[in-house]
Amino acid sequence: LDGCAPLNRRSPCDNEPDLLIGARKGSPLILGVGEGEYMLASDGSAVVEYTKDVVFIRDGELVEVRKSGYRLRTIEGISTRQVSIDEDVTNPLVQLEVSLEQIEKGGYPHFMIKEIMDQPNCIRNTCRGRLYQPMQEHDSHPPPKWDIRLGGLNTKVQGTEKTALEAIAGADRIIICACGTSWHSGLIGEYLIESLA
Structure with missing residues (x-):
């Protein structure tokens, strides 16, 4: 798994x-x-x-x-x-x-406003466990930079272990599936991927 x-x-x-x-x-x-x-x-x-x-x-x-x-x-x-x-x-x-009503709109009059207001928490939750500062001395100047860890995103392609980026770069076809506001992100992702292809 x-x-x-x-x-x-x-x-x-x-x-x-x-x-x-x-x-x-x-x-x-x-x-x-x-x-x-x-x-x-x-x-x-x-x-x-x-x-x-x-x-x-x-x-x-x-x-x-x-x-x-x-x-x-x-x-x-x-x-x-x-x-x-x-x-x-x-x-x-x-x-x-x-x-169910509280979960659906969270007290906001519209889903779009709820999703806009949820963005800081969504970004925080997405990055949780993936951004970290390497251990350094307490008095280091400038302050330590953040590192990114994308563990758990490796996959096997035709029996070979690859990172997610390597697997995507070697793909013949990419399907982006989304609904609601994430559909707009999918359109931007499509544009970015096509500009790199």
């Missing part, structure tokens, strides 16, 4: 057709617990319409969901591809304290 993303997968086994597996590495993953139903999502806004009871899956944890219930376990060695599933863990059931 490579990359910064949660994984949700139905069981490929014929003898366990009701098994759904979710694993978290980097990106958020929650389990919504409803009456006789379970939902896996990356954000509470996806499940709050159906249930307010959720379990937050921590980084390096796996959840097995069946009709009869769910089970949380830790996963070791995700990045080394030598995965071993260890002991069960217990994460508390938490009740979301938001309504």
Whole structure:
């Protein structure tokens, strides 16, 4: 399992057709617990319409969901591809304290205004864990520069390990998929990529 993303997968086994597996590495993953139903999502806004009871899956944890219930376990060695599933863990059931209306517009009259006002937090969240200052003496002048770490973005292309930039540079075709305000960013990205090609 490579990359910064949660994984949700139905069981490929014929003898366990009701098994759904979710694993978290980097990106958020929650389990919504409803009456006789379970939902896996990356954000509470996806499940709050159906249930307010959720379990937050921590980084390096796996959840097995069946009709009869769910089970949380830790996963070791995700990045080394030598995965071993260890002991069960217990994460508390938490009740979301938001309504669907609050999540959708966040108190703003329009979605566009909400997205404009959310931009500083979105940039902060995007950069969290990726920008850092190298360790230097406290009295260093000028102040230390920031470095960027883009871990988890490596991929295998035809059996060869490549960085995301190398994979994109060697691509024959790039598809940008977006909606809402991010569609405009996609158009700008398309223009930039075409100008480099």
